[in-house]
Amino acid sequence: MLLQLKQVSLSFAGNTVLHEVDFGVAAGRIHSLIGPNGAGKTSMFNVITGFYRPQQGDITLDGEQIVKRKPHAVTRLGIARTFQNVRLFREMSVLENVMAGQHCRSRAGALAAILRLPSQRAEERRILETSLECLDFVGLMGHQDRLATNLAYGHQRRVEIARALATEPKLLLLDEPAAGLNSGEKQALIELIRRIRDERGVAVLLIEHDMSLVMNVSERISVLDHGSLITEGDPHSVQNDPKVIEAYLGQDDEELAL
Amino acid sequence: MDKHSPPTPTDVDEHDSGRAKPRNPLQKLYAAFESPGRRRALHLTILAILIVTPWISSQYTTVILTNALLYVVLCLGLNIVVGYAGLLDLGYAAFFAVGAYTVGILTQQFGVNFWAAIPFALMAAALAGVIIGGPTLRLRSDYLAIVTLGFGEIVRFTARNLEITGGASGLSHIPEPSLFGWHIDSSIDFYYVFVVLAVLAYVASQRLFDSRLGRAWLYVRHDEDAAEAMGINRVATKLAAYVTGAIFGAIGGIFFSVNLGAISPESFSFQQSVLILLAVVLGGMGKIPGVILGAFIVVLGPELLRDFGTLRLLIFAVLLLLIMLFRPSGIWPEKRS
Numbered sequence: 001m002l003l004q005l006k007q008v009s010l011s012f013a014g015n016t017v018l019h020e021v022d023f024g025v026a027a028g029r030i031h032s033l034i035g036p037n038g039a040g041k042t043s044m045f046n047v048i049t050g051f052y053r054p055q056q057g058d059i060t061l062d063g064e065q066i067v068k069r070k071p072h073a074v075t076r077l078g079i080a081r082t083f084q085n086v087r088l089f090r091e092m093s094v095l096e097n098v099m100a101g102q103h104c105r106s107r108a109g110a111l112a113a114i115l116r117l118p119s120q121r122a123e124e125r126r127i128l129e130t131s132l133e134c135l136d137f138v139g140l141m142g143h144q145d146r147l148a149t150n151l152a153y154g155h156q157r158r159v160e161i162a163r164a165l166a167t168e169p170k171l172l173l174l175d176e177p178a179a180g181l182n183s184g185e186k187q188a189l190i191e192l193i194r195r196i197r198d199e200r201g202v203a204v205l206l207i208e209h210d211m212s213l214v215m216n217v218s219e220r221i222s223v224l225d226h227g228s229l230i231t232e233g234d235p236h237s238v239q240n241d242p243k244v245i246e247a248y249l250g251q252d253d254e255e256l257a258l
Numbered sequence: 259m260d261k262h263s264p265p266t267p268t269d270v271d272e273h274d275s276g277r278a279k280p281r282n283p284l285q286k287l288y289a290a291f292e293s294p295g296r297r298r299a300l301h302l303t304i305l306a307i308l309i310v311t312p313w314i315s316s317q318y319t320t321v322i323l324t325n326a327l328l329y330v331v332l333c334l335g336l337n338i339v340v341g342y343a344g345l346l347d348l349g350y351a352a353f354f355a356v357g358a359y360t361v362g363i364l365t366q367q368f369g370v371n372f373w374a375a376i377p378f379a380l381m382a383a384a385l386a387g388v389i390i391g392g393p394t395l396r397l398r399s400d401y402l403a404i405v406t407l408g409f410g411e412i413v414r415f416t417a418r419n420l421e422i423t424g425g426a427s428g429l430s431h432i433p434e435p436s437l438f439g440w441h442i443d444s445s446i447d448f449y450y451v452f453v454v455l456a457v458l459a460y461v462a463s464q465r466l467f468d469s470r471l472g473r474a475w476l477y478v479r480h481d482e483d484a485a486e487a488m489g490i491n492r493v494a495t496k497l498a499a500y501v502t503g504a505i506f507g508a509i510g511g512i513f514f515s516v517n518l519g520a521i522s523p524e525s526f527s528f529q530q531s532v533l534i535l536l537a538v539v540l541g542g543m544g545k546i547p548g549v550i551l552g553a554f555i556v557v558l559g560p561e562l563l564r565d566f567g568t569l570r571l572l573i574f575a576v577l578l579l580l581i582m583l584f585r586p587s588g589i590w591p592e593k594r595s
Binding site: 071076090116 | 488
């Protein structure tokens, strides 16, 4: 397993958000995390990426401990993420946004920058090239000098993915990447997710409410309900699992359409 | 990064305005100097004016301009902290004081060579940056402002009450430095020293802005969580802004002390911190040419209004209020809109 959670529990002021979750993502796998609203999916992302600290449990990436590491250190280890509501850096260009991802793979400090040392210039060139390559990968070449927040919403989501890819991750966490996309954009997103895995060898873990997209793209699905993992398996078996159908009862029609 | 891609027919964005048309005269002026060649010509012209000025103007003007150039250095330093990293610092004069006092004490009381004293002053300022930054950078901006204000006052009161800093009367007879046999003592000499410092501060600011660290400051300012998620250590990044700003301030202080030959705690008052901050906000936080303009306005403004006698500070204050009312994000235009 690339990512492994063991007996992870998280609570806020006595409210249990995650309860003894055992969960794993294999290397090179496209894995989905689904569940009704409030099941704890985003909280799980925040635990994995170091934004929340679980009260108990163990999280490892490639055998390295993640719990107790700050978010930036987790990213450095190889986990990148996008946010549920797009969080691009405002007033900055698309390219500058993507370059943020390269920060943890470079090291020049203030003095090197002021003196423009050859090593610093080479590093800046590499940051630029990698960032452009990531932009090209998500299909946004030509948009690099525009203000990120001026792009269409679907493009902003792609910038966020490019920015995450620029951190050179082993595992990419996508938090509702299809939210707010039209059907054409959703189809393109499915292809992009596949290419991220196939061409870059990056494992993808996604939270998504769009069931047709989840069933289409995932090789494995885990279902979270009230902070507990209720089942896990391939799309077909999850689709027909009575526990899953029960968990979703009372949800709106779109989510019921498993 | 100045080039903008032309909108292609396949663009689906409705609300994308592309590159904004220059609207006001300053924006037009800015747009006119966007090409590297013209920008270089502008730099050389400004440099030539700076070099020639003391030969065609009075000594009084030279002294005032020297002070303006000192403010350029200080303002560019504070701009890194406030403008780039978005950390409101109301005690910036403290770093200015640390630089000035370290050199003053080492040269005047211990007979250390001026140039040998500089590294110690820079280290002291960096240390001061870490001391104030380390425990406070987790605070949000308004709390940070109060703590930095307190820090500024602590430094001033310490200087006022220690024997080694000369108490309330400060240090005097700080020896003037020499450089390869050039005894730097006249007001013109010091004017040129400050021209060099201001140019270096400008180049350093520009290079930092175009670097990985400069971008990191902006990322952290815009969205701390997203920056952390991108692998940026926000505490270390903010600390780097503090220390870099502190070093700019100390360099200003080091040469301020040998220029005047005497320093006292009152040179580093809260008012001083406010004046530097005022210049940065007035010119436009994070915009280097704007900040330089702000420094000149803050120093030259009251001088140009001297004919109005006692009314001059009132007039100056009203002018500043009007500017902030009509251009709340500073005089200098936005690069992009």
